[in-house]
Amino acid sequence: MDEVTISRAITEGYLKDLLDSMELEVAIVGAGPSGMTAGYYLANNGVKAAIFERKLSAGGGMWGGGMMFNRIVVQAEGKGILDELDIRATEYQEGYYLADAVEATSTLCSQAVKAGTKVFNLLSVEDVMIREDDRITGLVLNWSAVSLANLHVDPLAIRARLVIDATGHDAEVCRIVARKTGAKLVISGEKSMWAEVGEKEIVENTKEVCPGLLVAGMAANAVCGSPRMGPIFGGMLLSGKKAAELALDLVRKT
Amino acid sequence: MDEVTISRAITEGYLKDLLDSMELEVAIVGAGPSGMTAGYYLANNGVKAAIFERKLSAGGGMWGGGMMFNRIVVQAEGKGILDELDIRATEYQEGYYLADAVEATSTLCSQAVKAGTKVFNLLSVEDVMIREDDRITGLVLNWSAVSLANLHVDPLAIRARLVIDATGHDAEVCRIVARKTGAKLVISGEKSMWAEVGEKEIVENTKEVCPGLLVAGMAANAVCGSPRMGPIFGGMLLSGKKAAELALDLVRKT
Amino acid sequence: MDEVTISRAITEGYLKDLLDSMELEVAIVGAGPSGMTAGYYLANNGVKAAIFERKLSAGGGMWGGGMMFNRIVVQAEGKGILDELDIRATEYQEGYYLADAVEATSTLCSQAVKAGTKVFNLLSVEDVMIREDDRITGLVLNWSAVSLANLHVDPLAIRARLVIDATGHDAEVCRIVARKTGAKLVISGEKSMWAEVGEKEIVENTKEVCPGLLVAGMAANAVCGSPRMGPIFGGMLLSGKKAAELALDLVRKT
Amino acid sequence: MDEVTISRAITEGYLKDLLDSMELEVAIVGAGPSGMTAGYYLANNGVKAAIFERKLSAGGGMWGGGMMFNRIVVQAEGKGILDELDIRATEYQEGYYLADAVEATSTLCSQAVKAGTKVFNLLSVEDVMIREDDRITGLVLNWSAVSLANLHVDPLAIRARLVIDATGHDAEVCRIVARKTGAKLVISGEKSMWAEVGEKEIVENTKEVCPGLLVAGMAANAVCGSPRMGPIFGGMLLSGKKAAELALDLVRKT
């Protein structure tokens, strides 16, 4: 067992995938519930997709349930996705399914990767690439550690036919696009909690907000000024699935 | 869809499990590779076990591969566990298998929870419970957020017939026991890297270090002063499996 | 004496109250002088009320008197409330009563809880619940430690027929409502110190500012742009009492 | 209503007490459960005592219950003190009484002050005064804000016939005395949790550790190397009461 062989294996294995992912069909930003669901369905449909996640681990706030009580609730409409992903849930009351947050998060991530989506963790989106028709054509990436460590190092760029902003209520990619390109993208911020309405609107809000950029999950509600929902995840999963379907259509058209 | 029903479902669901886990057969500290492997095998054998993890997410440093290149290497001896857990790996060179770090981490976690191990994330071990024969009889736990937020709040205690320290190279539980109980537990710290030796000794070092306390994974090498190994995970998985076997024996005896 | 029994007693005791408080008549935010006075009078009148306090201890800045000289002054109009609460005060000069800040704070808290108000400390209000008529119908809560520790964890929600914002000069709940719901709620900020005027206006400013939301104490002056008063507490106590009276009316009507 | 009159009332009121407290019979350090209980019984017996507390609020960690679940447990032996202080508690199981942490903390503080003990919050003990027979003769105090703000400002001194260290598991006064005077004061640190033993020994450990210095509460167990107890407060209250009795004897003798 030789340490240098191990180092070489890891370096070569990663770099091959990184270089290969410099030309993507779909680049998903954020490995939270909607981003990973989108990745799962895209890869299942043969689309070349990768997820770029700022943190060390995937899953975002989903690990923590509500108030650190690590359980999540999914309503009837989302139960089918849980079943497809093989995540267990028990009925708490009619229409409310209770799942273990750790099981749900890790299983969703495991399924997305096994379906074929690459997850590049520890990478942050600094900017996007843009062309004359205001079309987003890729991401400008850097190690998250660079800005956490307050270093001044330039980023690199990758190309994608479509970008999905699944960064949660900050809607980070949309904010960058609005600030940098002057695109008419009004980000209203999510409204106060109203689970009923928020869950309904999140699927409607999942759409292409400017050429080349889709928005999914809480980012969709934040961009459209819809209410937040609390620790209920059905809408998030359905939004991720819808984003995958939209992306599939758009990618096949181009 | 009612927010208060969601809140009740989550609170009741969590509390039921927390109260139930206040009497365990095996309490595992640390949801890294060896702790989750131990949890998987214990639960598979019908042992009542739970993992207590300080961070929001499970997996520890395993998500990051080596130098943020998110791939890991497993040698031939550990390949069987990968197969059993349904984690894919390709042969890089004879005896060296290369796996995706994100797939490996999330799948291991998913499998451990599905096997029946509870994972309580966001909880830190502040102390242990001890009785007159210097036997460790449980853990003293607090929300990690309490100390991160610099608050002064008392912990709670849970009982366990056995504790497994799988906290990595800090060997946190062992350090607490050495400092607080005066138990003859010399923690040498891990030695410089020598993958060959480290991988071999980690399995030998997996053992009961004082009544009621087992040590597994990098914590085992740290306690025994064996070398570290780098981003190769076979020994970690084998150590977790051995800890489960030892715990099974000890629990059945008592 | 068994540690696990102690842990169970505490966990079950707290959770029972927390679940019970998920449906309230009045939710008070902030355990400062006006919030605790409101809680005292509401509970005395049989209203189901609870106070949510961000800090570990109740009392806010009242413990520190003026410039850390821990005495407070109450004018003649507020002396009656001190008497009712059994807080001692000596006449310094005609119309000015001097009390010990530590006695005043701890006794007010003790009396409010004994009257029947639950105090949930270490909980922060992240958001409110809202319905189509812009009515505030509850609070979205999280452990304060979550944001202090910079963790990303979702909140839970509780329902209340009325919310009282007693968060002091920041008027935190009002600010959230203004930012998130677009309610016509202009927060002017408190004006420069003028004790005479501030003390008079604080009682007038104690009122319902939007459907379901009352404001009391310094938050009332901050919302209405009235002057601040310095370490004189009569107006604060009178404002808390008036908020309780208004809430009583509104709760009984609905 | 005149602001300057208010300022004068507060300044004169505080300073009178501060100057008066520069010669005490008993100086208690720390306004946690044992310190406040000691203050209550001393003042009830006509002893001139004051409590010096580093924080803005009294009560320490007692507000937070266990793991932020704000309930505390008191065993049968301590129930009598709760009754005397008028703190409500319900029997959870034979011998285990459950009380509201906020009620217990605020009521204990209220009762101690009403009994006649002054509480000076926001003051830290920097050092002690010492005389040739290694007798502690007073405290060297500074505003806590001075060190929190990293300022370099000299302290002032007050005289006391006896000092009670009720600073919790840090045993701060004892540590200062051990470091500065060379007194033979071995501070073992509290041992791992064992409620049964810790509760029993805390009362035995409450004693004079060097001429002029008593130790009470968790500081007593820390100095003597006894186990910690978790969120059970009977021993703390009994230790505070015993410290008061010992101090009463010693003060009357001198």
Place this chain on the structure above:
Amino acid sequence: MDEVTISRAITEGYLKDLLDSMELEVAIVGAGPSGMTAGYYLANNGVKAAIFERKLSAGGGMWGGGMMFNRIVVQAEGKGILDELDIRATEYQEGYYLADAVEATSTLCSQAVKAGTKVFNLLSVEDVMIREDDRITGLVLNWSAVSLANLHVDPLAIRARLVIDATGHDAEVCRIVARKTGAKLVISGEKSMWAEVGEKEIVENTKEVCPGLLVAGMAANAVCGSPRMGPIFGGMLLSGKKAAELALDLVRKT
């Protein structure tokens, strides 16, 4: 030599002066060069004045000269004030006098105090007192350590017939007044460096900016949008002197 007598002497001595200074003719904020010069001339003319300084030491940035080279330059017009204060300066070139920054700062402070101005260091201005004609009638003060230590403690108030803002380029008092009272006080901020113009305009800018509030030194240029001057102090001293003359007039009129 008795420590408690020392403590009493200091406490009584300070408190007497603090209580006495709660009614002032002129309250100066900031113990920099212009504030101390104003204090010197006011006290010399028998006006009851005090300086409130946020820092531990008086002198502000004057100790550091330019770029930490601790020398300062004074032009011919300011040389007379140096002479009056007994600060030595040597002619560097015609019209440019070079002085030691440490000598200049300490001597100016020494002379101002000896002339009869009280300096209260470690106190910050949190707010002003205001009356119906928008007249500033005093200052709202707190220990600087309170906000440095992030504590929540109320301030106290003192009355003054006139306030001089000598807080340097931040013009802190003016900013508070503009934000809190709505007074028409436009603060332009100091312009880029032009010593010639800045030195000339600083004296013109020294004036009453709203009823009861004068501005002096760099604060005058910041309020009026005049240029900054660099490490040349003539204008600062002349501005302080002029502020004293204006204050003298105004105080004598009322």
Place this chain on the structure above:
Amino acid sequence: MDEVTISRAITEGYLKDLLDSMELEVAIVGAGPSGMTAGYYLANNGVKAAIFERKLSAGGGMWGGGMMFNRIVVQAEGKGILDELDIRATEYQEGYYLADAVEATSTLCSQAVKAGTKVFNLLSVEDVMIREDDRITGLVLNWSAVSLANLHVDPLAIRARLVIDATGHDAEVCRIVARKTGAKLVISGEKSMWAEVGEKEIVENTKEVCPGLLVAGMAANAVCGSPRMGPIFGGMLLSGKKAAELALDLVRKT
């Protein structure tokens, strides 16, 4: 008035003095009361001395009196030095003189500089120069801002026939010498407060502790393990004066 001429005047003025001070008879470290008193008497006796002070301002903790009450006490023995320095003090009680802390600090600094001592503020001592007989022959200095800003920049060195450590209770120069040279210099740390003894011993402790290094003020008591004194400054002034006398003898001998 030309900015560049001002910059040149300051730069040249400072540099001339800095270069001139690279060869000193006595280098004093610390511009607190004892260091400035030593500087005053040395310069008055024609010795070429300079004070190196880490902070922006001279005076150290002397500005803050006791507990931020800015008054200081001097006993009868030190009254003569106050008189010589022209610092006013009033008799509080027989043998206790009360002075204004701001007047005392600024006047002492002003007098030391006027007597001819250079004060270089903002400079820290990183190390000393040493020769084969373990004689201290100078100081190794750097801008304090360099370490505050966490920069890695080398220091410069100056030569002195004698060094006086007047750095207060940290005894910084002595600590450097003990750590770096192996000189037999035991630093006991100051003992608990006992004004009577501390004031007496501080003068005895003022002495040469190794070839070329004298110690004065609180540093003397810290090195010798004598008690601290609180905010009484007679001993400090007398110690500074004695250090000057010893230095004068030693410098004249060599």
Place this chain on the structure above:
Amino acid sequence: MDEVTISRAITEGYLKDLLDSMELEVAIVGAGPSGMTAGYYLANNGVKAAIFERKLSAGGGMWGGGMMFNRIVVQAEGKGILDELDIRATEYQEGYYLADAVEATSTLCSQAVKAGTKVFNLLSVEDVMIREDDRITGLVLNWSAVSLANLHVDPLAIRARLVIDATGHDAEVCRIVARKTGAKLVISGEKSMWAEVGEKEIVENTKEVCPGLLVAGMAANAVCGSPRMGPIFGGMLLSGKKAAELALDLVRKT
């Protein structure tokens, strides 16, 4: 070898250059690629120029390549400058030359200094000097350590006929000028990445933006709202060269 001689040599050597550089023809702010290229060509043409750099080292983000992979790319147009500076580059693909980032950065710096440009590192620009026709006539400088260490120390000023802002995408000098002088200088911020366009426009954007102030490198694109380019440096070098040519013309005209 004498330490004091070394200290004198360094102090005198630096100060001579600093004093000499107080009157410059061209002052360049920022020692990144465009600033150093401008310095190289200016000095080569006999212009008296100096570079002021905030950091300890020259080179800025150029050392880090892209994503910490320390290589840079230069396109065909910039290859000539690399050749002139003797920086090696290999053709990666037609029109793309790959160079070592460490070699490129250090060699460019070495060449600029050898050509005769002084580099003053560790100095920050706080402000500019301005005259009545809104002409920038110099820089107001301070040690970077002063603001990093949070000290309050005045700056010094130097005169220059022209200033070049080469501070990168922050365009720091332009921002100061816009904020302080009211000059009509709209800073749009750099747009999203589009290498093709960014590289073309950076040379066009290199120009005089207000009397006495040129802008070069990324600062030029930030001021003009052109796209950013990523880790390709041809445009940066060409911009630096053009800035030198423009400056040469302007300096010779005046």
Place this chain on the structure above:
Amino acid sequence: MDEVTISRAITEGYLKDLLDSMELEVAIVGAGPSGMTAGYYLANNGVKAAIFERKLSAGGGMWGGGMMFNRIVVQAEGKGILDELDIRATEYQEGYYLADAVEATSTLCSQAVKAGTKVFNLLSVEDVMIREDDRITGLVLNWSAVSLANLHVDPLAIRARLVIDATGHDAEVCRIVARKTGAKLVISGEKSMWAEVGEKEIVENTKEVCPGLLVAGMAANAVCGSPRMGPIFGGMLLSGKKAAELALDLVRKT
């Protein structure tokens, strides 16, 4: 010009060199003066060497001269190396040569890289590789940003026949080896400044301190307890050259 081609060029260029450098003849840690000199001479002699530097830029403290006056001094013995590297220096006094710190640092770096040494900046040494005869056989490396950002990510390993510790006065590699391997390596720390002795001993101290590990530059004096020298660099350069010569011999032997 295509961003993705640029990204590919940089990634492939870097990775090729990184993989190639996983087997080295000599691994130098630290790109300060001695490390870069060693690299220059090794590469000039055809040895495969690389420098690993923790910071973004090479050069360490050498850029800052003494006290931020960016000049350095080299004595006669080191002048030859300056000449060989083409670094200009002027004679200040007999035997003392004065050079520009920026020119010296950048030119030394430029020459080392051009000679053929790879510089990997932004990489930290976490550990070494070791074999049974206590021989150091390589380095365990991680991105510096990982620990700066407080991430938990595993390192990678590279092999080298010899390691040179040129990390300055911390002697980081030696400390790791002493702590981790138990090698008999006593690190005395550098002694107080004595330029004459320090410069002489640094060359003697440059040697193999345990199998496979050489020490050079200030690290050599720190390991051997020799004096520090101040901002004189002759010894550093000579030490780097000697380390190269020793390494050459050792590499050729094995």
